Amino acid sequence: MLRLVHVGLGPLGRRVADDLVARGLGQVAGAVDLAPNTVGTIFHGQMITSDLVAALDAPHHAVIVATASDLRRCADTFRTLLERGETVVSTCEELLWPKLRHPELAAELDALAKRTGGRLLGTGINPGFLMDTLPVVATAACNAVRRVDIWRVQDATTRRVPFQQKIGATLDREAFAAREREGTLRHVGLLESLALVAARLGLRVERTEETLEPVLAERELVCDLGPIPVGNAAGVRQVGTGWNAAGDVVVRLEFKASIGEAEPHDRVLVDGDPPIDLTIAGGVHGDVGTSAMVLNCVRPLLDAAPGLHTMDTIRLAGFDGTNSR
Amino acid sequence: MLRLVHVGLGPLGRRVADDLVARGLGQVAGAVDLAPNTVGTIFHGQMITSDLVAALDAPHHAVIVATASDLRRCADTFRTLLERGETVVSTCEELLWPKLRHPELAAELDALAKRTGGRLLGTGINPGFLMDTLPVVATAACNAVRRVDIWRVQDATTRRVPFQQKIGATLDREAFAAREREGTLRHVGLLESLALVAARLGLRVERTEETLEPVLAERELVCDLGPIPVGNAAGVRQVGTGWNAAGDVVVRLEFKASIGEAEPHDRVLVDGDPPIDLTIAGGVHGDVGTSAMVLNCVRPLLDAAPGLHTMDTIRLAGFDGTNSR
Numbered sequence: 001m002l003r004l005v006h007v008g009l010g011p012l013g014r015r016v017a018d019d020l021v022a023r024g025l026g027q028v029a030g031a032v033d034l035a036p037n038t039v040g041t042i043f044h045g046q047m048i049t050s051d052l053v054a055a056l057d058a059p060h061h062a063v064i065v066a067t068a069s070d071l072r073r074c075a076d077t078f079r080t081l082l083e084r085g086e087t088v089v090s091t092c093e094e095l096l097w098p099k100l101r102h103p104e105l106a107a108e109l110d111a112l113a114k115r116t117g118g119r120l121l122g123t124g125i126n127p128g129f130l131m132d133t134l135p136v137v138a139t140a141a142c143n144a145v146r147r148v149d150i151w152r153v154q155d156a157t158t159r160r161v162p163f164q165q166k167i168g169a170t171l172d173r174e175a176f177a178a179r180e181r182e183g184t185l186r187h188v189g190l191l192e193s194l195a196l197v198a199a200r201l202g203l204r205v206e207r208t209e210e211t212l213e214p215v216l217a218e219r220e221l222v223c224d225l226g227p228i229p230v231g232n233a234a235g236v237r238q239v240g241t242g243w244n245a246a247g248d249v250v251v252r253l254e255f256k257a258s259i260g261e262a263e264p265h266d267r268v269l270v271d272g273d274p275p276i277d278l279t280i281a282g283g284v285h286g287d288v289g290t291s292a293m294v295l296n297c298v299r300p301l302l303d304a305a306p307g308l309h310t311m312d313t314i315r316l317a318g319f320d321g322t323n324s325r
Numbered sequence: 326m327l328r329l330v331h332v333g334l335g336p337l338g339r340r341v342a343d344d345l346v347a348r349g350l351g352q353v354a355g356a357v358d359l360a361p362n363t364v365g366t367i368f369h370g371q372m373i374t375s376d377l378v379a380a381l382d383a384p385h386h387a388v389i390v391a392t393a394s395d396l397r398r399c400a401d402t403f404r405t406l407l408e409r410g411e412t413v414v415s416t417c418e419e420l421l422w423p424k425l426r427h428p429e430l431a432a433e434l435d436a437l438a439k440r441t442g443g444r445l446l447g448t449g450i451n452p453g454f455l456m457d458t459l460p461v462v463a464t465a466a467c468n469a470v471r472r473v474d475i476w477r478v479q480d481a482t483t484r485r486v487p488f489q490q491k492i493g494a495t496l497d498r499e500a501f502a503a504r505e506r507e508g509t510l511r512h513v514g515l516l517e518s519l520a521l522v523a524a525r526l527g528l529r530v531e532r533t534e535e536t537l538e539p540v541l542a543e544r545e546l547v548c549d550l551g552p553i554p555v556g557n558a559a560g561v562r563q564v565g566t567g568w569n570a571a572g573d574v575v576v577r578l579e580f581k582a583s584i585g586e587a588e589p590h591d592r593v594l595v596d597g598d599p600p601i602d603l604t605i606a607g608g609v610h611g612d613v614g615t616s617a618m619v620l621n622c623v624r625p626l627l628d629a630a631p632g633l634h635t636m637d638t639i640r641l642a643g644f645d646g647t648n649s650r
Contacts, residue, residue: 019468129466136643137462138605140621141454141614143344145644202646272644274610280463281602288599289466296465303638313628316637318461319470319597321527 001323002026002298003060007052007077009033009043011160012091013066015291017044024323025295030055052080062298065090069188071102078109082118087302089294093189095122096132097310100195110308121301121309123317125289126152127189131253132196133311134278135268144273145201150193150253154283155261156235161224163286167236167257168214170225176214176233186212187255190240194251198242200312203250205242212238215258223259234258296320326648327351327623328385332377332402334358334368336485337416338391340616342369349648350620355380377405387623390415394513396427403434407443412627414619418514420447421457422635425520435633446626446634448642450614451477452514456578457521458636459603460593469598470526475518475578479608480586481560486549488611492561492582493539495550501539501558511537512580515565519576523567525637528575530567537563540583548584559583621645 002025006017009031020026021044028044032055039050049055056063063086068074071094081088098106113120122128131150139145156164168176168185179185191210198205214233221228228234235258242251264283270276299322300314311317327350331342334356345351346369353369357380364375374380381388388411393399396419406413423431438445447453456475464470481489493501493510504510516535523530539558546553553559560583567576589608595601624647625639636642 023468125466133465133641134462136641137459139644140458140642141450141609141617142644143348143613143617143620145646200641200646201644202648274613275607276609277606279604279606281604282600284466284601285599288468292466292468295468312641312643315640316458316461316525317465318637319464319467319526321470321525323527 002062003029003058004298005030005032005055005060005063007032007055007063007065008067009035009038009048010066011162012290013064015287016064016066016294019291020295023295025320029058029060052077056084056086061302062087062089064294065092067092069093071095071098071105075105078120079112082109082112082116082120085116085118087119089121089123089297089301091124091290091294092122093124093127094192095120096127096189097192097195098122098308100192106308114307117306119301119304119306119309121297121311121314123293123297123311125284125286125293126187127193128293128311129289130266130284131190131255132193134266135197135270136200136312138268138276138278139201139270139272142270142272142274142276145203145270147248147250147271148197148201148203149269150197151265151267152255152283153261153264153266154257154286155264156257156259157223158285160287164223164225164259168233169223169235169259170228171214171233173214173233180212185236187236187238187257190238190253190255194240194242194253196310196312198251203242204244205250206245207243208240210238210240212236215256217259221260228259234260292319293317327387328354328383329623330355330357330380330385330388332357332380332388332390333392334360334363334373335391336487337615338389340612341389341391341619344616345620348620350645354383354385377402381409381411386627387412387414389619390417392417394418396420396423396430400430403445404437407434407437407441407445410441410443412444414446414448414622414626416449416615416619417447418449418452419517420445421452421514422517422520423447423633425517431633439632442631444626444629444631444634446622446636446639448618448622448636450609450611450618451512452518453618453636454614455591455609456515456580457518459591460522460595461525461637463593463601463603464526464595464597467595467597467599467601470528470595472573472575472596473522473526473528474594475522476590476592477580477608478586478589478591479582479611480589481582481584482548483610485612489548489550489584493558494548494560494584495553496539496558498539498556498558505537510561512561512563512582515563515578515580519565519567519578521635521637523576528567529569530575531570532568533565535563535565537561540581542585546585553584559585617644618642
């Protein structure tokens with residue numbers, strides 16, 4: 001049985017702990033959150049504390065951190081944990097490929113982990129699986145890879161309200177543009193996924209670009225946030241593109257999430273030898289998937305050498321069926 | 326640049342070496358074969374020798390063994406290599422999950438490798454990727470897995486003649502049955518793939534069965550072996566099934582390879598939470614893919630701890646783009 005300390009008990013952090021117990025995979029050994037209305041309450045038999053170090057007192061195998069997307073905002077938490085030689089799996093999106101935006105911090109955390117015997121990994125359904133790990137695996141059967149195109153096309157109708165808000169559903173063009181300027185609209189991690197794919201496949205990306213635009217409702221739609229008039233945003237389309245020195249596109253990722261999307265799917269198209277055209281019909285549900293990825297990566301990370309890891313340096317992660325019910 | 330010693334220079338063994346050089350991934354450091362008409366000839370700048378130990382003299386990173394499907398027939402080669410601490414990737418089908426049929430030999434090779442610092446891995450396109458590694462990866466986003474169905478459906482028209490012979494193409498029912506009794510017809514490794522999937526996903530298989538039958542030509546067909554009259558074998562269908570203690574099917578693998586197959590594809594269907602329905606349209610070509618898998622697994626195996634490895638214990642294998650042309 002895995003004994004995990006859970007840091008960050010928002011909807012996602014709670015879901016990971018709930019799934020840990022529901023799967024029979026393990027137990028909650030500690031619970032940490034800063035929200036005043038949760039501290040002091042009981043969560044899966046543990047009193048929620050705001051004191052990270054105190055929560056590490058009980059015996060445990062690993063720590064789950066589900067706090068922020070921005071690696072800098074998580075850095076002190078990671079330092080505190082790695083100084084104590086902890087094994088840490090986090091949903092921090094920038095941690096998927098930390099050296100893209102924070103090379104010095106990544107080097108610092110790697111050196112710290114190696115010194116103490118700690119381990120750190122960022123994962124999730126996306127980034128973490130559909131637009132990076134799965135495309136890399138798909139090329140295992142290739143003798144050449146010239147270009148990789150990746151699509152994640154989701155129907156946001158069945159997603160939780162914060163997700164619908166995050167993709168700008170219901171907003172008119174002006175409000176959408178304002179939210180875009182604030183930087184609160186985008187899916188975080190697209191260029192991290194691109195960087196992982198390019199690095200692992202030797203695609204030598206010299207220039208990248210990320211674009212974002214609303215997916216406009218072509219008919220009246222309704223979602224949990226309310227009605228969406230024709231012409232307002234039903235969601236978002238983000239495209240990350242990587243070019244090589246010759247000016248050829250070698251990686252392209254398209255993330256599209258909108259209310260009423262007719263044909264949700266995940267797809268990886270490899271221009272290679274042999275070519276690979278892989279599709280997951282209907283796509284993979286994001287809220288379930290991120291919790292699953294976190295839990296399924298704990299044992300592969302525990303089996304890895306100390307250090308800062310990425311999804312391509314740990315052993316193959318699949319469903320962890322140990323003690324499965 | 327990888328420097329590899331190649332043991333076994335049949336069509337597949339030669340292809341691996343050819344691809345190594347063509348990809349710019351490395352060089353042939355040694356070449357071993359027992360066929361009298363090849364020994365003493367030059368292959369990628371190296372004289373082919375029948376002396377395995379002598380071929381290890383030149384500096385090299387790893388050894389590729391492409392000799393036999395049966396692990397017992399490869400055992401002395403593996404012993405010789407592991408006694409010298411070599412890192413070995415082999416296309417031996419039974420080596421995909423060696424403890425299924427040869428638990429004592431697997432334990433012996435593992436202990437030997439750990440003592441000397443050697444490493445041993447069995448891989449290929451199938452077994453090795455499409456019906457085992459890929460299905461395991463596909464479940465990484467799952468919080469529950471109840472059953473996995475896997476299909477590999479190939480059009481054998483474009484495969485090499487030995488493959489067409491291996492699947493019984495052109496044979497009438499009597500000749501097909503005779504070849505089946507000889508045991509020379511079947512795809513080797515189906516139950517090894519099943520065992521890997523079941524073990525990794527905790528599916529607790531208590532009983533397995535493997536069936537084999539001809540795919541009969543419904544119209545006149547032609548292949549490189551000659552014409553196929555209506556009613557003769559166009560190929561083979563093999564099904565491996567695994568049941569749990571309650572008598573439920575929890576893993577099912579269907580391998581079908583025949584001349585003129587209309588809709589070749591590879592598919593993984595996971596009855597899980599969330600469900601996953603993954604398809605590679607057109608399927609993955611087998612001859613290219615096995616060579617690619619072998620080469621793409623060399624560096625992941627070199628990065629692993631000493632011992633007998635399987636595809637789920639090495640780091641994520643994708644296309645190895647180091648020095649790619």
